[in-house]
Amino acid sequence: MLSIGKLSAATGVKVPTIRYYEQISLLPEPKRSGGNQRFYDHKALERLRFIRHSRELGFSLEAIRDLLSLSDNPDQPCAAADAIARAQLAEVESRLARLMALKTELQRMVVQCAGDTISDCRVIEVLSDHAHCLTDHLVGDDALPLAGGSQPLPADAL
Amino acid sequence: MLSIGKLSAATGVKVPTIRYYEQISLLPEPKRSGGNQRFYDHKALERLRFIRHSRELGFSLEAIRDLLSLSDNPDQPCAAADAIARAQLAEVESRLARLMALKTELQRMVVQCAGDTISDCRVIEVLSDHAHCLTDHLVGDDALPLAGGSQPLPADAL
DNA sequence: CTTGAAGCTCTAGTTGCTAGAGCAGTTATG
DNA sequence: CATAACTGCTCTAGCAACTAGAGCTTCAAG
Incomplete structure (x- = not known):
């Protein structure tokens, strides 16, 4: 006890x-x-x-x-458990893909910054205009639901 | 307007x-x-x-x-903006590393499942015992703060 | 002029906890 | 045995970053 x-x-x-x-x-x-x-x-x-x-x-x-x-309930078929695990895997994979795009973009941003004043800071410039970005690090499909329906992964389990 | x-x-x-x-x-x-x-x-x-x-x-x-x-304030040096961006990059990189470990573990879990009953389901078995895992997909450093101090990345930006 | 969309404010809910107040019970030491 | 220090208890409120809904008003089109 x-x-x-x-x-x-x-x-x-x-x-x-x-x-x-x-x-x-x-x-x-x-x-x-x-x-x-x-x-x-x-x-x-x-x-x-x-x-x-x-x-x-x-x-x-x-x-x-x-x-x-x-x-x-150990006698039931395990298909349901399998499905939950697969869904979680899919979730993780899609987050991975997005995070990798983010990483690329952030790296470009940081590397290009010459360390001068804000007025010609690449970081601020890139943030101001998505056209500076290589990848489409956008969230949704077309309506771009910035934060949306599900939040399956706990913020700290990443 | x-x-x-x-x-x-x-x-x-x-x-x-x-x-x-x-x-x-x-x-x-x-x-x-x-x-x-x-x-x-x-x-x-x-x-x-x-x-x-x-x-x-x-x-x-x-x-x-x-x-x-x-x-x-465009006249100020851009070091501060640079620092914020670098911190974000570091954050993304550490999340990436964790997510990749998770993906590996989940894949192993899903692949090994033979599709029988729960009683011999790999998914449930692995979840029951971390010893089944290859990697240390643990969160913290030693106290393992499952969810903790910071939650910088929005749950949906992953 | 009427209808329906779009706007307004306000409150409460989401996830997965964490922090704090203000007690009561338990354990270690003198 | 007394007392201090710890651990436990319940309860409420707070975090991020929104989202959903009620119930009302305003606006643009036909």
């Missing part, structure tokens, strides 16, 4: 995050000891490790919720 | 987003016409284009705020 602090240390997930996961029902409510303190068993430890590892791989909490419910 | 709708069409930035930028003082308050409607001049158009392009390149609104104030 682990206190929440020990569980945190054992998994690398911060204490408030564990309570947050409980709040959104990603973790079940654990037993409480006399003075209302949470105590966790081995199953909870495993589940939290699963969550953490999935987060590291960029899965959203919603995807993880699905993956967990799949892993709770 | 452009209405907010025309400005939106001309820049690809959604109407509510324009109002949001005004609210956080990234755009100045525009003139209003008789019935309280916003009207924008050419300067506002340029400024919004600058913002949009910077967002496409992954700069945070805070970084853009700095870049804008730099571009408003």
Whole structure:
């Protein structure tokens, strides 16, 4: 039996995050000891490790919720898990492609800057006008939804 | 003079987003016409284009705020703008490295899945145990702050 | 002159946490 | 046994960068 602090240390997930996961029902409510303190068993430890590892791989909490419910029913076919993983892979690949275009553009911008005054700074100039760019580092398809529907990858899992 | 709708069409930035930028003082308050409607001049158009392009390149609104104030003072040295751009480049490069590790791991996961039941699904198995992974797709340095201090790149600019 | 699109303000929701206030319970030391 | 220091508890509010919706007003076209 682990206190929440020990569980945190054992998994690398911060204490408030564990309570947050409980709040959104990603973790079940654990037993409480006399003075209302949470105590966790081995199953909870495993589940939290699963969550953490999935987060590291960029899965959203919603995807993880699905993956967990799949892993709770081991007799079902694994096609669903496979589909979630494939979707995540596709997501990562498309982000990779975009990031590589960004990197190219940023590099050009930085390299060309001669270090003079702002008035002839390449950085500012390039930012002012997309025509200076080589690639189409645009976001969407045609309406260019700058920030849009999904935000599957956690900002820090990149 | 452009209405907010025309400005939106001309820049690809959604109407509510324009109002949001005004609210956080990234755009100045525009003139209003008789019935309280916003009207924008050419300067506002340029400024919004600058913002949009910077967002496409992954700069945070805070970084853009700095870049804008730099571009408003063209006599100053451009070292500051250069530094912001270099920081952004470094950020993008580190995200790229992480994303590539993720991609490798996800690919391995997906390829190995034989399509049987969950009980012997590689996807679930790998997620359960980081030891299955080749790379250290871990986030932090030692404390592994799963999600942490900075979130410079907007989730959708990836 | 009427209709429908576009504009207005305001509040609240999204994701995945984090930070802080203000307590109560637990553990280590004197 | 007392006390300090730590860990835990609940609750609310905040972060980025928007998005969605309610409920209202104004404008342009036919």
